[in-house]
Amino acid sequence: MRPEEADEIRTLPLFRDCADAHFTTLLERGFLQRFPPGLVLIHEDDPADFLHVVVEGMVEMVTSHAGRETTLGFVRPFGTFILAAVLTDQVYLQAARTLEKSRILMVPAAAVRDTMRADPAFMTAVTRELATAYRDTVMELKSQKLRNGAERLANWLLRHERDGAVLIPVEKRTLAARLGMTPENLSRAFATLGACNIEVQGPKVLLHDRGALEKLAKPSPLIDDVST
Amino acid sequence: MRPEEADEIRTLPLFRDCADAHFTTLLERGFLQRFPPGLVLIHEDDPADFLHVVVEGMVEMVTSHAGRETTLGFVRPFGTFILAAVLTDQVYLQAARTLEKSRILMVPAAAVRDTMRADPAFMTAVTRELATAYRDTVMELKSQKLRNGAERLANWLLRHERDGAVLIPVEKRTLAARLGMTPENLSRAFATLGACNIEVQGPKVLLHDRGALEKLAKPSPLIDDVST
DNA sequence: CCAATCGCTTGATCTGAATCAACGTAACCG
DNA sequence: CGGTTACGTTGATTCAGATCAAGCGATTGG
Numbered sequence: 381m382r383p384e385e386a387d388e389i390r391t392l393p394l395f396r397d398c399a400d401a402h403f404t405t406l407l408e409r410g411f412l413q414r415f416p417p418g419l420v421l422i423h424e425d426d427p428a429d430f431l432h433v434v435v436e437g438m439v440e441m442v443t444s445h446a447g448r449e450t451t452l453g454f455v456r457p458f459g460t461f462i463l464a465a466v467l468t469d470q471v472y473l474q475a476a477r478t479l480e481k482s483r484i485l486m487v488p489a490a491a492v493r494d495t496m497r498a499d500p501a502f503m504t505a506v507t508r509e510l511a512t513a514y515r516d517t518v519m520e521l522k523s524q525k526l527r528n529g530a531e532r533l534a535n536w537l538l539r540h541e542r543d544g545a546v547l548i549p550v551e552k553r554t555l556a557a558r559l560g561m562t563p564e565n566l567s568r569a570f571a572t573l574g575a576c577n578i579e580v581q582g583p584k585v586l587l588h589d590r591g592a593l594e595k596l597a598k599p600s601p602l603i604d605d606v607s608t
Numbered sequence: 609m610r611p612e613e614a615d616e617i618r619t620l621p622l623f624r625d626c627a628d629a630h631f632t633t634l635l636e637r638g639f640l641q642r643f644p645p646g647l648v649l650i651h652e653d654d655p656a657d658f659l660h661v662v663v664e665g666m667v668e669m670v671t672s673h674a675g676r677e678t679t680l681g682f683v684r685p686f687g688t689f690i691l692a693a694v695l696t697d698q699v700y701l702q703a704a705r706t707l708e709k710s711r712i713l714m715v716p717a718a719a720v721r722d723t724m725r726a727d728p729a730f731m732t733a734v735t736r737e738l739a740t741a742y743r744d745t746v747m748e749l750k751s752q753k754l755r756n757g758a759e760r761l762a763n764w765l766l767r768h769e770r771d772g773a774v775l776i777p778v779e780k781r782t783l784a785a786r787l788g789m790t791p792e793n794l795s796r797a798f799a800t801l802g803a804c805n806i807e808v809q810g811p812k813v814l815l816h817d818r819g820a821l822e823k824l825a826k827p828s829p830l831i832d833d834v835s836t
Numbered sequence: 837c838c839a840a841t842c843g844c845t846t847g848a849t850c851t852g853a854a855t856c857a858a859c860g861t862a863a864c865c866g
Numbered sequence: 867c868g869g870t871t872a873c874g875t876t877g878a879t880t881c882a883g884a885t886c887a888a889g890c891g892a893t894t895g896g
Contacts, residue, residue: 464739510738511692519744526673
């Protein structure tokens, strides 16, 4: 791992408060691995043996049941998965698949649990991280139960807007799954938002009128202020 | 509070490992209050001042947005809410409303945080509790994104079955909101499940053929094995 | 005891989303 | 370079669920 990447990880809320020695141990007991795109890193129902830290690339959290599949979220540098499964020593509830060539730091679950026991500051950080993950999931659930497809898309766009535009970092089919709709309906949702003066140019979306989009999206800090 | 209730709380995963003195302090700093049915205990967007423990009765966790409202869950003795908001010292993302006459132990957020700092065993328990809450919410999200209304109802029935029957503890309209549908569609979902030999008698539902119901419900430990 | 209300159910209709199918385009590969 | 494949879009249709409306039965309150 490059030193600046170790530094990046060190500054994460999850790691920044723990003692130097403990942080070093976590890195030493971990493995940094490269993966090609489309590779399944963890499977649903497998025991949680590692805490994964995305150092480079992007990972998709997916879940399948009875022939259906959906995307629960994306993890980008320097996000982690899945702390909750590691802590409770249970199986994963979600699978993880690389969306691009990625480099992943894999920290053995036992190392995480050992460090937690040894370092109160780390334990505190773990607690805060879990609380945040819980709140983010509650927001996602609210979004799913209280909004329709076009509204979810509009809010996603608002959240990812930079300088009046959004560059969709994944295939649109993947974004569709993330937003809980089919690719066809994502296309139509984009068309619907044309009325709010958005313009789709391949993976790039121009938001010509943020106000109009917000009027339709009705963003709320209680649903959209994810910490990630 | 009756001694046997304090004992019940003491045996909860969240409290059973902390030192006697700390547990006593938590109880002493808390208030035990009675509330009539339909009373709003906490509001969305309010600062999280208390950790609530349901000692008697039942509470509904609800959330509203843009004129829509939905139920995220029920809390029965001796469940708690909302640990995550208390820990991160943030606002509530959900409101809580009594469904029946209830008695609630309200522990000041500061007391929870103090005890956490002082008692590693309690901190560990908090972490585990949060991890569990997170996993339950992920399961709920999966249920919502991967299943249709009838399937969600079928699984809810299977989960609450006792001796071949389910006694619905709330109004059906409330159950409908909990399952993410309208009261009208809940009625129709019950009708649909008639094909699996269920029989609805007011608040009581008889499951004459668990096998048939499971065939439709397709229950999975990765969605339905909630710890609560 | 009767009237009013409320919760639930059922039917009719409408809307949003999924599905099925076709097509254009861009990327990939032999 | 040409053919193939994959992705995205669009249209037509179907389906699930929401909405609107009406009616029934039980409970409540005057």
